[in-house]
Amino acid sequence: MSHYKVTNPATGEVEATYPDASDGEILKAVESAHQAYLAWRDVTPAERAALLHRVADLHEQRRDQLADIIVREMGKPKSQALGEMSVVVDIYRYYADNGPAWLEPEPIVTGGAKAEVRKQGLGVLLGIMPWNFPYYQVARFAGPNVLNGNTILLKHAPQCPESAKAIEDIFTEAGAPKGLYTNLYASNEQVGELIADPRVQGVSLTGSERAGAAVAEQAGRQLKKVVLELGGSDPFLVLPDADLEQAVKQAVQGRFGNCGQACNAAKRIIVDDAVYDDFLAAFREAVEQIKVGDPMADDTVMGPMSSEQALTNLDAQVQDAIRQGATLVTGGKRLDRAGAWYAPTLLTGVTRDMRIFQEELFGPVAVVYRAADLEDAIDLANDTPYGLGAVIQTSNPEGALELANRLEVGMVHINEPPGSEAELPFGGVKRSGFGRELGKDGMDEFVNRQMVKMAR
Structure with a gap:
């Protein structure tokens, strides 16, 4: 039985189902994302930004259709769904406009010698996203990290399979190389295997405290960077x-x-x-x-x-x-x-x-x-x-x-x-998680801050 289905909460009716990913499909997606990273890391920030602009354009052009999907998936009023689409467009454009400058080397004054910090992507990242803001949550993870030179594996909430596919389709139609952004209808067990895969370099989860604790434990065991945006009161x-x-x-x-x-x-x-x-x-x-x-x-x-x-x-x-x-x-x-x-x-x-x-x-x-x-x-x-x-x-x-x-x-x-x-860092302390999304702070989470120093 498929875990991924559209159940309209306004009626209780199941409107569509999507097949779960097989273990073979998961392994193939990881390898494709890794190969995409090996090429994407050498693409200029300006070219990456151009892709994000096209992604933003397609979200804007399809905002009405995309909004209708999440009304059916999780019951958001149409007016609020359209509002979410506006924020999503702003996020992709914000990183396209500002991200390249943030990737410029940062010089360090060190006794007359030349030194600098360079920001490089880490590799394949896994995003685990919730149902309450199906497009916004993805945008604030994917936007900055695609600009950084990372590639994305995205495991969305089981009740949002249609919006999850729509996002992947947009990246593909915007000209993203194969493997740059991949939607996975993965199980919780497969998520654990993804985190353990040496080609996956980091994990970002937005969701419940229970899910965050489980993912943090798995990522910690593998010594991998994790960002958690959890509950709040x-x-x-x-x-x-x-x-x-x-x-x-x-x-x-x-x-x-x-x-x-x-x-x-x-x-x-x-x-x-x-x-x-x-x-x-x-x-x-x-x-x-x-x-x-x-x-x-x-x-x-x-x-x-x-x-x-x-x-x-x-x-x-x-x-x-x-x-x-x-x-x-x-x-x-x-x-x-x-x-x-x-x-x-x-x-x-x-x-x-x-x-x-x-x-x-x-x-x-x-x-x-x-x-x-x-x-x-x-x-x-x-x-x-x-x-x-x-x-x-x-x-x-x-x-x-x-x-x-x-x-x-x-x-x-x-x-x-x-x-x-888009420009304001989002995140909390205590059991609300750690790390930040959005703004320059969010962009800096999954990068290698490589120091380079030239002898005098």
């Missing part, structure tokens, strides 16, 4: 001087976009006691007005969850919290229709001894906490095993910059919802 801090109308609007965007299924979503809304009651009343009203419906409709804010299993897991967390004493303000149940539909949900009264206080809620559930003061808010924000991102809502930007230094996260957004842009 990001705080959204509302300070007493915040613009509450803006804070409510951005909290809804930050928590319920993509049906709440984002690692950097605003999962814990921490509100100062002075404005807690006013914020909660307005936030509840906004949550109850979220338009849940046909993901193809222009006015839909929230579609179905990605799968029946995702819904079941989320509801179990919510019901467990309620049993332990949390207050269900609104939602907290699946909607009465076919498919994986869950009501926008708001919880309060979650305490530190409850299971969900330390767990990630990957779906349309917001938890609002009352903070006695700023110190209590910081303590709540940092009391989590995760450290991906945070949002600060305040009318005091200088104070927010100081506060950011006290937050144990990799990214801080001030007076805007969490997001991602």
Whole structure:
């Protein structure tokens, strides 16, 4: 039975299946990627950039078709899918425009002798990508590394086989040499074999903490570089001087976009006691007005969850919290229709001894906490095993910059919802993973920084 299938979460119907890769196909793909690397490393950065521009052009030309695919695969509303396509195009173009300059040798001053650091690709890289942003996750891994001179083996989520193939088709039609970018319908066991293969030089995974730990263990055993972008339980801090109308609007965007299924979503809304009651009343009203419906409709804010299993897991967390004493303000149940539909949900009264206080809620559930003061808010924000991102809502930007230094996260957004842009490094600390994607920092992850010194 194939693991790779398109199951429309809006209906629960299986619309297409794709064959799993055989062991022979995996070995052939690795060798093809390795041979492609031996040639691609000698291609000039300008030529690599030209390929990325063509890849960007094809994504832009097919944005409507590509968006429709992921609406069917994982339920993203069409308007948000089109937004994802715009970010993807920006990422490929950003590296095409800026990457070649970053690959220029960096001179080192060393007592009059001539020395420099050169950046070279490492070889074949394995990318293991999730279902929640099927094109964006691939772009931020593949874009910089193709520019670096690496070649790509891409293992996508089993529920995204059609978008996975569409990306490979784009690289092929853009003129990528055979083996430069290969989509693999691989199993978890085959992933372990890929990591162990001496021709594979590094691994990047975006996904769950459990998957990240397994891949890191396998890569560590092989002494291979790994970048992990894992879960998050990001705080959204509302300070007493915040613009509450803006804070409510951005909290809804930050928590319920993509049906709440984002690692950097605003999962814990921490509100100062002075404005807690006013914020909660307005936030509840906004949550109850979220338009849940046909993901193809222009006015839909929230579609179905990605799968029946995702819904079941989320509801179990919510019901467990309620049993332990949390207050269900609104939602907290699946909607009465076919498919994986869950009501926008708001919880309060979650305490530190409850299971969900330390767990990630990957779906349309917001938890609002009352903070006695700023110190209590910081303590709540940092009391989590995760450290991906945070949002600060305040009318005091200088104070927010100081506060950011006290937050144990990799990214801080001030007076805007969490997001991602091609030029901004993305990643976290603690159990949210390590390494960075995007920006110059992301491009520097999988390179050999070769030092060359000429004797005086």
